[in-house]
Amino acid sequence: MATLSNLQGNCYQDLINAKYSASRLGSGLGYPAQGLSSVGIRHDDQFYGLEELGMKNLGQIYRNLPVPVLVEHALVRGEGRLATNGALCVETGKYTGRSPKDKFIVEEASSWSNIDWNKFNVPISEAKFQQLYQRVLSYIQGRDLYIFDGYVGADPRYQFGVRVINEFAWQNLFVHQLFLRPTAAELEGHKADFTVISVPGLQADPEVDGIHSEAFVVLHIGKRLVLVGGTHYAGEMKKSVFSLMNYLMPQQDVLPMHGAANIDHHGHTALFFGLSGTGKTTLSADPDRSLIGDDEHGWSAEGIFNFEGGCYAKTIHLSQENEPQIWSAIRFGSILENVAIAPDSRVLDYDDGHLTENTRAAYPLTYIPNCSISGVGGHPKTVIFLTADAFGVLPPISRLTREQAMYHFLSGYTSKLAGTERDITAPQVTFSACFGQCFFPLPATVYAEMLGDRLEQHPETQVYLVNTGWSGGAYGIGKRMSIKHTRAMVSAALNGDLDNVKYTPHPVFQILVPERVPGVPTEILNPRNAWEDAEAYDQQAQELARQFVENFKQFGSVRPEILEAGPIVR
Incomplete structure (x- = not known):
C-alpha cells in the first residue's frame, strides 16, 4: 500500500x-x-x-x-x-x-x-x-x-x-x-x-x-x-x-440473477449467467450491443433490470485488442485493485499477477460507450450459461431445453479460477447453484423454479450453455477456448443464426450440439473430436457426469423431468 x-x-x-x-x-x-x-x-x-x-x-x-x-x-x-x-x-x-x-x-x-x-x-x-x-x-x-x-x-x-x-x-x-x-x-x-x-x-x-x-x-x-x-x-x-x-x-416475484445483460438496437435483451472468471463481463461488453449491466440483475414480470450502476471486471491479461470497452473504461475515476504498477512511471502491467490473479477494475457503467443508461430491458430473447470447464468435456456451445436449463442452473458447474477466492491458485472443479450459491440465502430450488416459470411464460427465449474453458484435453493438456471463437458463437446465438441449425444430442450430457456455427471451425464443436485420444475423452466425460450426479443429490425434491435432463452415467 x-x-x-x-x-x-x-x-x-x-x-x-x-x-x-x-x-x-x-x-x-x-x-x-x-x-x-x-x-x-x-x-x-x-x-x-x-x-x-x-x-x-x-x-x-x-x-x-x-x-x-x-x-x-x-x-x-x-x-x-x-x-x-x-x-x-x-x-x-x-x-x-x-x-x-x-x-x-x-x-x-x-x-x-x-x-x-x-x-x-x-x-x-x-x-x-x-x-x-x-x-x-x-x-x-x-x-x-x-x-x-x-x-x-x-x-x-x-x-x-x-x-x-x-x-x-x-x-x-x-x-x-x-x-x-x-x-x-x-x-x-x-x-x-x-x-x-x-x-x-x-x-x-x-x-x-x-x-x-x-x-x-x-x-x-x-x-x-x-x-x-x-x-x-x-x-x-x-x-x-x-x-x-x-x-x-x-x-x-422478481428472480435475482448473478449474471450480465445487454440489449441490441431492436430491443432484444440477452442474459449471461456465470461465476466469476467465466467471461460475463468480457462477453456482455459487446460494441454492437448496449450493456445493461455486468453482474447483478432482476427478472420481473416487466423484464430485466440492473441492480447496480457500475462494473467490476477482472483485469488479469486484459488487452485492448480482446476487451476494448473494458480497456477504455479504466481511466480517471476508476479503481484498480492489486494491478501491478511501475513505481516511477506509473505504467500498468495487466499480465503481472504476483499479488493475485484476481486483479480487478471498478468503474461506472457510463464509462462503457454504448451502455444502457436506463438499466432496464425487456424479457430476454437469449439466455447464456457460461462455464469454464477444466475437464475439457463440455462442447463450446450447446442449446438447452427448459428442463436442461433448470438442471444446469441448479448445478452451476464451472472451474473456480485462480484468485477469485483466497488460496485458489489453480482451476478447481466446482458446482455453485444458480451460478453463485454463496450469494443466495434462500434454497436454490426457489430460484430455479422461478427461472423455469419465466422460461415457460416466454417460450421464445432460447437457452445456451457456452464453455469458455478448455478444449482438446483437460487443464494442463488442452487449450483455453479462443475468445475469438467464443465471441463468434455467442454472436451466432444472439443473432438467431443458430435457430435453424441441425443439433445432435451429446451422448453423455444430452445437451444439443450444433453441427455448424458461422466463423467457428467445425472440428471444435464436438469436443470428442478435439481430443487426440477419443477413449480418454469418454472416460473424462463419464467422470464429470458422475460428479454432476453426485452433486445433484442435494436437490432430492426436484421434479423427475429435471433429474432426467441431467447426464447419463454408464
Whole structure:
C-alpha cells in the first residue's frame, strides 16, 4: 500500500501543499475555508443520521463527495497511486478476493425459517453480532468516515436505498461507482433501506467473537445491516448488498440473477449467467450491443433490470485488442485493485499477477460507450450459461431445453479460477447453484423454479450453455477456448443464426450440439473430436457426469423431468 512518503512526483506534493493541512491528516482531511469546504462535509449540527446507528465521538464526516475529491482524499491519505491512465491503484493486502468462510448470517426470528442454512449461509448468534457491532462502534470513535447514499435496483418499482459507511476514501469511491448514484433531489430525501459499515482496519478475535479469522462479513437481514471488517477487498461490500437483494426480490416475484445483460438496437435483451472468471463481463461488453449491466440483475414480470450502476471486471491479461470497452473504461475515476504498477512511471502491467490473479477494475457503467443508461430491458430473447470447464468435456456451445436449463442452473458447474477466492491458485472443479450459491440465502430450488416459470411464460427465449474453458484435453493438456471463437458463437446465438441449425444430442450430457456455427471451425464443436485420444475423452466425460450426479443429490425434491435432463452415467 502506498504511503505519503512514497508517492512519487511533484504533482502529489503540490496537491498536498495546496489542498490540505498535513497536521490534520490524523483527525480529518481539512480543506481551506474557501473552495471545497462545503462539499459533502458535515456541519456541526448535522450527523446524517449516524447517531441513530449508535455512532458518536466521530472525526470528520464526508457524504457523497464528488469523484475528484474522493480521489484526492485517497491520494493524500496514502491509500493508493494514480496510474498513467488516471485510474486509482490500490492494494488490498492479505485478502485479494472474497472470503466466503468468513461470511455469516445472523440467526434472528424474521428470516430464520427462510434461510437455506449450509456451508455458505452460516449462522451467527444475535449476541455475537451485537458484540461485533459494539467493537465497530468503538473502533470508529475519533475517526473520519465517508458516507455514500444511493440506490440498488434500476427499476423504480423494485428499488432500495443503500447507505455505505467507510473508513477509507477509496472504498467510498468504489461504492460510489458501483451502485446507483442519486440526483441532488434524491439525495435530499434519501432513505437507507440497507446499511453497510466497512471498517477494514478492525480485526476481529476469532476466539472472542465466535468467527473463523480476523475478517468478518455479517448480514443481519432483519435489520438490513451488514458489517464488514478485517478485509480490504471491496467486493465484499458489493456482494453483501447482492445477498440482501437475493433474499428480498423473490418476495416481489422478481428472480435475482448473478449474471450480465445487454440489449441490441431492436430491443432484444440477452442474459449471461456465470461465476466469476467465466467471461460475463468480457462477453456482455459487446460494441454492437448496449450493456445493461455486468453482474447483478432482476427478472420481473416487466423484464430485466440492473441492480447496480457500475462494473467490476477482472483485469488479469486484459488487452485492448480482446476487451476494448473494458480497456477504455479504466481511466480517471476508476479503481484498480492489486494491478501491478511501475513505481516511477506509473505504467500498468495487466499480465503481472504476483499479488493475485484476481486483479480487478471498478468503474461506472457510463464509462462503457454504448451502455444502457436506463438499466432496464425487456424479457430476454437469449439466455447464456457460461462455464469454464477444466475437464475439457463440455462442447463450446450447446442449446438447452427448459428442463436442461433448470438442471444446469441448479448445478452451476464451472472451474473456480485462480484468485477469485483466497488460496485458489489453480482451476478447481466446482458446482455453485444458480451460478453463485454463496450469494443466495434462500434454497436454490426457489430460484430455479422461478427461472423455469419465466422460461415457460416466454417460450421464445432460447437457452445456451457456452464453455469458455478448455478444449482438446483437460487443464494442463488442452487449450483455453479462443475468445475469438467464443465471441463468434455467442454472436451466432444472439443473432438467431443458430435457430435453424441441425443439433445432435451429446451422448453423455444430452445437451444439443450444433453441427455448424458461422466463423467457428467445425472440428471444435464436438469436443470428442478435439481430443487426440477419443477413449480418454469418454472416460473424462463419464467422470464429470458422475460428479454432476453426485452433486445433484442435494436437490432430492426436484421434479423427475429435471433429474432426467441431467447426464447419463454408464
